[in-house]
Amino acid sequence: MTRKTKRLRRVELATPGSSEKMMAKAAASKADMVFLDLEDAVAPKEKVAARQKIVEALKGLDWTGKTRCVRINDLQTEWAYEDIIHVVEHAHAHLDLIMIPKVMRATDVEFVDTLLTQIEKKLKTDRRIGLEVLIEEVDAMIHVEEIAKASSRLEALIYGVGDYSASQGIDLASIGGPNGYPGDIWHYGRHKITIAARSAGIDAIDGPFGNFNDAETYSEECRRARLLGMVGKWAIHPAQIDPALQAFSPKQADVDAAREMIAAYSEAERQGLGAITFKGEMIDAATVRIVRNIVEKADLIGM
Template identity: 35%
Template sequence: MSPDAVVRRSCLSVPASDQGKVDKAAGLGADEIVFDLEDSVVAEAKEQGRAVLAARLPNLVRSGRTVAVRVNPVGTSWCHQEVLSLTGDAAPASFVLPKASCPGDVAFLDRLLSGIEAAGGSDRSVGIQVLIESPDALHRVDELAAASPRVQSLILGYADLGSALGISYRDLDVWLPVQHAVLLAARRHGLQAIDGPHLAYTDDAGQSAANQRARELGFDGKWVIHPRQVAYVNQVFTPTDDELRRARTIEAAMEAAERGGTGAVAVDGEMIDPAVVLGARRTLARAAAAEAT
């Protein structure tokens, strides 16, 4: 699946061990539901969470929402078991890989998925989303982005990375170099860039500022950790009427140019090429997602 085939304005993280939250998740309006088996599930509940999710995954996948699963880190006693038990006929669209520190971590998950898919005769290719949440991951972010053709997005993990760096997720200006690094690596490799959650979910002013900053920088969407954050994030990452009109104009102009045998065209005095059209199509996809919610 192409990274741009999935719209991720809002990615709602839901503890997989909480049956009530799992059952409610599909109706909460997030573009993607990330069922979490890692940080929000204590060690004693990992198996329960995996079982809850395995039983409900077929219905969740059929709900129409994009479903992802955050597994435990490579090298733990849970990671391979989670991938094995959740990759079947109703596999999630992607697995979110936490604590990745080197390309080998991504390569392990890639090979594991390839083996499972080959054994099951599946023609589906489950994607990988990589959490950038350690100094090592940030240092090697470009390598992580290029580690597998399955990689669909890079996600900035504020809690772990902030703790490691000794900075607060609330200080937006301090995070600018980190956001730029993640965004640049994602764009270099044709991936989506997803901003991490605003952890103080009752802080509406802080949430608004963080949403707007991520949108202005060029991120495709943002993780959320509470249902109350979903609508705010969706609103900010939904194109305005002017943006939508321009995107339609760009796409139509390029299609006309291609029919005429040219690869670039001017729109309102600005040269438009396929790279600009890609951005326009992302805008149109976000608008379509907004209409569907």
């Protein structure tokens, strides 16, 4: 399946939509993507007012080089549909993505897609807002393959381990550090989400890590996610931006080697060869396919 819009998602910075100060700092940060939050980071009594604060931040701040996203409230709440209508109608040209929390099934994504289509028709624009969804309920994990292919707007699946833990009954003590589990407690979920995302031609993103003072463990969680094919991770605090950028950016030496390998294999193909020796190792089409992922990420970064 053809990949959707390609964006850098090495780090997605969570930012409360009720705080003008934090949104200004987010716009000036090094994060690839910033999502302005209307859900968990905003108290119920502040949710309606936060919509307009987000609109003003999207239109008034300098977001150069960043993907701009808004996380709406859960579709089962009273706020979700007006979150979409208000933010999109007032800041459509300044917004790239809507993030949908607590998706359960493909129909949840289809609902938001339909509403966005109606708004864009009203605005008479061909510019389409993309979608990201959070996989943070056991029902969502069961239906993740159909969710991943629910809409042509969908660009990424995110593993929301906090709410997911509550949904599955995982103890709070198991989150964010050593827990006695014989292995990586998040391995299955990360693996399943990444497979579903790759099959749909979209990105897989690892979710939040709560202790922003523990850079070592955060970096390890980034490494584990990257090894499975995830392309980035959330940052709940600016202190997590640099570790995520480092973890999900290829090293220049690896990029150079990948490009050299691809060039060598392309020349071999022109000579009718199916496998060649490259710097003492046998490489073939499968090898080149793997390293193309490095080059694709490097191209997005500008390396």
